[in-house]
Amino acid sequence: MTTATKEKTDIAVLKQFIGGEWVEGTGTREIKSVNPSDSREVVATCKGASKEDVQKALAAAQEAYKGWKATPAPARARVLDKVVALARQNKERLARILAREEGKILPEALGEMEKGINLLEWFAGEGLRFMGTTAPSELPKNLLYTVREPLGVVSIITPWNFPWAIPCWKIAPALVAGNAVIFKPASNTPWLASELVKLFDEAGLPKGVLSFIVGAGSEVGDSLVEDDRVKAVSFTGSNQIGVRVHTICGKRGIPVTCEMGGKxxxxxxxxxxxxxxxxxxxxxxxxxxxxxxxxxxxxxxxxxxxxxxxxxxxxxxxxxxxxxxxxxxxxxxxxxxxxxxxxxxxxxxxxxxxxxxxxxxxxxxxxxxxxxxxxxxxxxxxxxxxxxxxxxxxxxxxxxxxxxxxxxxxxxxxxxxxxxxxxxxxxxxxxxxxxxxxxxxxxxxxxxNSPTIGGEAQVPFGGVKGSAVGDKEMAKEGINFFSKSKTIFLDFTGKKRESNIY
CATH class of the missing domain: 3.40.309.10 (Aldehyde Dehydrogenase; Chain A, domain 2)
Incomplete structure (x- = not known):
């Protein structure tokens, strides 16, 4: 059975978010987001970013990273707590944007909103669990322990099919771990992505810690993978592009996770x-x-x-x-x-x-x-x-x-x-x-006895074979990807070491 009705609203005019400011892109591409239920309706427009815009975002992120890294993890998590509260307040409005821009029917759009909020909430909790381990030493009066530290500036590249949930499960752990993030959503669903960034801004995230870049992959995508300032890449999308991203990151020797297709x-x-x-x-x-x-x-x-x-x-x-x-x-x-x-x-x-x-x-x-x-x-x-x-x-x-x-x-x-x-x-x-x-x-x-679809914040998400390369996402794996472990050897004997064990 088929039917048709139309909901009309004003066209959203989007901008890039660089260094804590909403600015017009300087690229050559004019991006239009069309309602897939009725292609006569343009729901959002955006002047695409240029390579120069990406360079500005990277510079701002690198500078902001210093202060964000120094911010205690529980304090970083409290920003996410505020985003959770704002997302709940705006859930219905954002779900309707999702339905208009991506075409997900409203009940499913509301479900995606709830999943994203759950992910934000879970990773906020990780700010209180961002910890290392201790281990017994072979030597007396020696303490062995580990800490986890952020990587630096990271790139997050997301697809159109879950334009709320997937950015949530990537951005949240990256920020809680103390990284600065450059976020590039799919060009055909930039509106909802822009709204998510606005929530982080309203929640008080420091300027430059999160940048939002919309543009053609050929214009801006390579810079987000190849630039030396980018210390890790998290990608979800097609196998063809994912393999290319993995290859570039492999040559650079940086962490990368690519979640790709399924059959x-x-x-x-x-x-x-x-x-x-x-x-x-x-x-x-x-x-x-x-x-x-x-x-x-x-x-x-x-x-x-x-x-x-x-x-x-x-x-x-x-x-x-x-x-x-x-x-x-x-x-x-x-x-x-x-x-x-x-x-x-x-x-x-x-x-x-x-x-x-x-x-x-x-x-x-x-x-x-x-x-x-x-x-x-x-x-x-x-x-x-x-x-x-x-x-x-x-x-x-x-x-x-x-x-x-x-x-x-x-x-x-x-x-x-x-x-x-x-x-x-x-x-x-x-x-x-x-x-x-x-x-x-x-x-x-x-x-x-349950469908192939779905996942929960507290367990890993990802595949094997041609479906994925790199670490899984969500759960502890999600935040571990965006951080590195450092081992500390503390000798409090005050004496010259006599042992030859190492």
Whole structure:
């Protein structure tokens, strides 16, 4: 079912945030953020940054770093506490910006807001836990201990699909650890990113500690990775760019973490609670219009329940209400832009050409005013084989490939047959089945009787294989990435050392 309504507001005019001041970019590119529910509506504009703007931001960050590093970690954390309070006060307003700019339906936008707030809150707590360890010495009257210290100026480069939560889980630990941050969001979702930076500014973050740079990667991205003043890079985005970022940082010898793509399988076994599995598969495959690195893009069914379960999934997909992100009752919003819509439709055509059987969707939605948005039907292909492109390449849209298997060994083989290794799920009532798959799975995150999507602040997030390089994010791993350990040897004997142990 499709529908269309429109919410009109003034166009937001954005600026760069450099050295604690909002300034117009001096680059050549004019950036426009368009409402994906209705491309006739420009929601925000921004004069792009230039390389000179980046240089100013780096200089300001380097200068501000000295004072921020010297600020006690609990005091740094209290700035985040203020951001948490401000975010809660503005949650509804910010969620509506998210829905208008990125196209996430409002209930999901509110969910992303809450996740980001939870992350800010958790990392604020890390300001009171930013500690090292002690160890017993081989020598008498010697104290061994470690402390953690910030790295310096760090670059944070984020994608468009979670324009609130991902910046929160990167910026928060970087700041609590005592770093100065240069933040570059995706160019098609700069508005919400700008609003997040405003909250940090309102919370009293010192000038220069956080800079906000919007611009083309070709103009500003390289400087945020290659400049000698940048001591670490945290990147989330495509594999192609992520590998390049990792290569540059490797040559420079600086820490880098790159969270990239996924091709996540969900196994539904013959003993599964099918209603529970249905809810998880539909949410995993079509939630956020499939535009998550953790989305369920491959569904592996035991042949005994395949027909029955697939019918349930198809019926649920056909019943989804497609429409503008801010309209009440919508189940599936738009793709983020024309490029992503074209990608979705291209992969649907490829799957048809390769012989996959389409059982649901497959078309662009152009009813009424929806023709001005980037809408595509939730699409399901049955009888897929592991080497099809639809089984191997990330679509990043509401497109689900279905496979049928006879044995658990075959299901695990299919699940692992990909260059990616982000997340997976299995629905079963048999703990032995679940744990056998867990031990053999080639992923960074494993779900039992829950969707492939999701994560919580207090546990690590990230993948293996082609899904990620470098440290995982969130939890202790998140703040450890943005800090370094120093070991201290304190000899309080007051005497010349006689031991030759070292």
């Amino acid at each position: 996540n399988p969900c196994i539904v076994w013959k003993d599964a609670d099918l209603d529970l599995a249905l809810a998880g598969v539909v949410k995993g495959a079509f939630g956020s219009t499939g535009q998550r690195c953790t989305a369920t893009s491959r569904l592996i069914l035991h042949e005994d329940i395949a027909d029955e379960f697939l019918k349930k999934v198809v019926d649920a997909a056909n019943a989804m209400k497609i429409g503008p992100a801010l309209e009440e009752g919508i189940g599936l919003g738009p793709a983020v832009d024309q490029g992503q819509l074209d990608t979705d439709l291209d992969y649907i055509k490829i799957a048809r050409d390769e012989g996959a059987k389409i059982v649901c969707g497959g078309n662009r939605v152009e009813d009424g005013d929806l023709k001005f948005g980037y809408f595509v039907e939730p699409t399901i292909f049955d009888h897929c084989t592991p080497k099809m492109k639809i089984a191997q390449e990330e679509v990043f849209g509401p497109v689900l490939a279905v496979f049928r298997v006879k044995t658990l060994e075959q299901a695990i083989e299919y699940a692992n047959d990909t260059v990616f290794g982000l997340t997976c799920a299995i629905y079963t009532q048999d703990i032995t089945t679940a744990m056998t798959y867990m031990e053999e799975s080639e992923v960074g995150m494993f779900h039992i």
